[in-house]
Structure formats: structure tokens, C-alpha cells
Amino acid sequence: MNAYLLLAISIVSEVFGSSMLKATNGFKKILPSLGVIFGYGIAFYALSLSLKTLSLGVAYAIWAGLGTALTALVGIAIFKEKFNGKKLFGLVLIIGGVILLNVGGAH
Numbered sequence: 001m002n003a004y005l006l007l008a009i010s011i012v013s014e015v016f017g018s019s020m021l022k023a024t025n026g027f028k029k030i031l032p033s034l035g036v037i038f039g040y041g042i043a044f045y046a047l048s049l050s051l052k053t054l055s056l057g058v059a060y061a062i063w064a065g066l067g068t069a070l071t072a073l074v075g076i077a078i079f080k081e082k083f084n085g086k087k088l089f090g091l092v093l094i095i096g097g098v099i100l101l102n103v104g105g106a107h
Contacts, residue, residue, distance in 0.1 A: 003053035010046035011063055013039045015070045022079060058102055065098035 017039020023032035050059055069091050075081040 001049070003050045003059075006046045006050035007054065007059055007062060010043045010050060011067050011070065013041075013046060014043035014063070014067045015039075015074060017043060018067070018071045019074045019078065022075075061098050061101040065094045065101075069094050 017036045020032045020035035020039060023029065024036060025032075027033045027036075047059065047063055072087065072091060076083045076087075
């Protein structure tokens with residue numbers, strides 16, 4: 001399987017697991033808690049497979065950066081968290097950093 005597809009699966013799974021954390025109520029609710037375990041399990045497994053091909057620095061930058069940005073967007077869209085110029089600027093910086101690390105890693 002393509003390393004970037006595995007990385008995308010990893011990111012989506014990590015965002016799912018992170019999003020479920022809010023719904024666990026301190027791991028008192030079983031279904032969201034199982035969602036966290038499932039999401040993170042798939043995320044780390046797929047990330048480990050992607051690292052067979054991708055460099056650690058680039059893969060982790062993409063995984064962490066896009067995971068953070070997407071999780072913030074889930075918080076805004078699903079959990080109705082506030083969105084303002086500072087959050088937008090932060091998301092732009094995260095995505096810009098991921099792009100720069102990828103450009104730097106390509107040489």
C-alpha cells in the first residue's frame with residue numbers, strides 16, 4: 001500500500017481517536033472510550049507501516065501537523081468551539097510548517 005495513503009489513514013484515525021476523547025467523560029463512557037482505543041490503535045499501526053518508506057521527520061510532521069489542524073477543525077465544527085483570527089493564524093502556521101518540512105525533506 002502507498003506510504004502516503006497509510007499516512008492519511010493514520011491521520012484520520014488519530015483525529016477520530018482524539019475527537020472521541022472529549023466524548024469519553026474521563027473514560028467513564030464505554031463506546032467513546034473504545035473509539036479512542038480503536039482510533040489510536042489504527043493510527044499508530046498505519047503510521048508505523050508508512051515509516052517503512054517515509055522518513056520519520058517528514059512523516060511525523062505531516063501526521064502531527066495535519067492531525068492537530070483537523071482536530072481543531074473538528075472541535076469547531078462538531079463541538080462548537082470558538083473560531084477566531086488567532087486560531088486561523090495558528091492553523092495557517094501549522095499547515096505552513098508541514099509544507100516547509102516537506103519541501104525541505106524532498107532534497
